[in-house]
Amino acid sequence: MKHILLIATGGTIASQPMAEGLTPTLSGEELARYVPQLKDICTFKTTQLMNIDSTNMLPKHWLQIARCIKDAYDDFDAFIVLHGTDTMAYTAAALSYLIQNSPKPIVLTGSQQPMTGAFTDAKLNLYQAALFACDDNSYDVNVVFGGSVMCGTRAYKQKTMSYNAFTSINYPLIAMIRANKIVRHGCFDQKPQEHRSALQSGLSIPHAPMASECNNHKTAQESEHSYVRFYERLNNRVMCLRLTPGLKPNIFDALTKDYDALILETFGIGGIPNSAQHNFACALQRWIQQGKTLVLTTQVAEEGLDLGVYEVGQAFAHNEGVLRGADMTTEALLAKTMWVLGQAHTQGEIKRLFYTPINHDRVQE
Numbered sequence: 237m238k239h240i241l242l243i244a245t246g247g248t249i250a251s252q253p254m255a256e257g258l259t260p261t262l263s264g265e266e267l268a269r270y271v272p273q274l275k276d277i278c279t280f281k282t283t284q285l286m287n288i289d290s291t292n293m294l295p296k297h298w299l300q301i302a303r304c305i306k307d308a309y310d311d312f313d314a315f316i317v318l319h320g321t322d323t324m325a326y327t328a329a330a331l332s333y334l335i336q337n338s339p340k341p342i343v344l345t346g347s348q349q350p351m352t353g354a355f356t357d358a359k360l361n362l363y364q365a366a367l368f369a370c371d372d373n374s375y376d377v378n379v380v381f382g383g384s385v386m387c388g389t390r391a392y393k394q395k396t397m398s399y400n401a402f403t404s405i406n407y408p409l410i411a412m413i414r415a416n417k418i419v420r421h422g423c424f425d426q427k428p429q430e431h432r433s434a435l436q437s438g439l440s441i442p443h444a445p446m447a448s449e450c451n452n453h454k455t456a457q458e459s460e461h462s463y464v465r466f467y468e469r470l471n472n473r474v475m476c477l478r479l480t481p482g483l484k485p486n487i488f489d490a491l492t493k494d495y496d497a498l499i500l501e502t503f504g505i506g507g508i509p510n511s512a513q514h515n516f517a518c519a520l521q522r523w524i525q526q527g528k529t530l531v532l533t534t535q536v537a538e539e540g541l542d543l544g545v546y547e548v549g550q551a552f553a554h555n556e557g558v559l560r561g562a563d564m565t566t567e568a569l570l571a572k573t574m575w576v577l578g579q580a581h582t583q584g585e586i587k588r589l590f591y592t593p594i595n596h597d598r599v600q601e
């Protein structure tokens with residue numbers, strides 16, 4: 237039987253009704269007791285890192301979860317992170333960058349209704365997360381929710397109440413889970429050979445060096461190991477801004493003090509106002525000239541960005557100072573930009589890391 241570490245962090249799954257509203261109170265150990273069927277498919281230990289509504293998750297918590305998995309990596313076959321749904325997509329993306337190339341699966345799940353609720357989805361989500369975590373062909377960071385398995389960089393919360401709250405954006409589902417059967421999407425039906433070999437070498441999986449342990453010019457990305465890589469640094473001076481009709485271009489000047497990078501959600505396939513009254517070109521150029529990072533993406537959930545299509549985007553299509561989000565989710569862009577700026581020191585390095593696909597986060601341009 238596979239041995240799993242259940243990492244509890246709070247969320248609705250752990251919440252109970254209080255006078256102030258739903259509040260996380262149940263521990264991971266208590267949650268597991270509600271699903272006795274877990275014992276039929278795995279052995280497990282629980283650990284409680286925090287017990288918070290995911291509204292209060294911060295980048296330092298992502299680092300804490302990644303560190304917990306790193307420290308326990310050799311002792312378990314898989315990891316389940318119990319998490320609130322509201323920011324689960326951000327955490328799943330962040331873990332995809334902080335823990336790369338993992339032959340052991342890391343699965344996030346949670347629920348729309350508390351574990352103690354009469355019609356809860358929590359039991360099935362936890363059970364199916366364990367089922368997927370125990371499967372020999374699972375690896376890397378995934379979200380299991382409402383019978384869908386999504387890549388950690390592609391998950392998106394699209395519903396506030398329904399049980400099928402998550403969807404995979406611009407990328408196929410890894411699998412569907414019907415009751416206790418995993419139905420994999422064709423290209424995800426086999427764990428890659430490099431991961432199999434790594435696992436066959438048993439407990440002595442040589443973790444690749446942390447980025448901070450690599451010499452200055454060689455990032456962990458370039459390490460010759462094909463094994464799991466853990467990272468410990470994020471730059472959280474990154475923010476997202478959605479363009480809205482009438483937004484004033486001088487907004488960026490107000491952001492320069494607190495932020496190193498801006499992810500701008502443009503209109504449609506890539507429209508940025510350029511009328512005489514509202515022209516963003518100068519303001520954005522000023523941002524770039526200060527040495528700051530500018531990532532352009534779309535505020536439309538599906539199908540991604542192409543700045544070359546319209547006159548209102550073309551000025552940025554070939555701008556060397558702009559990073560293009562392509563078909564990535566905003567959640568993944570935020571986490572990736574924090575990770576990239578945590579590792580890279582030159583514009584060239586930033587660009588190279590940003591455009592390198594990680595855990596299927598973007599299609600190669």
Ligand SMILES: NC(=O)C[C@H](N)C(=O)O
Nearest residue numbers: 247248289290320321322
């Ligand atoms: N369904 C949930 O888990 C929502 C909750 N507010 C959270 O994100 O922690």
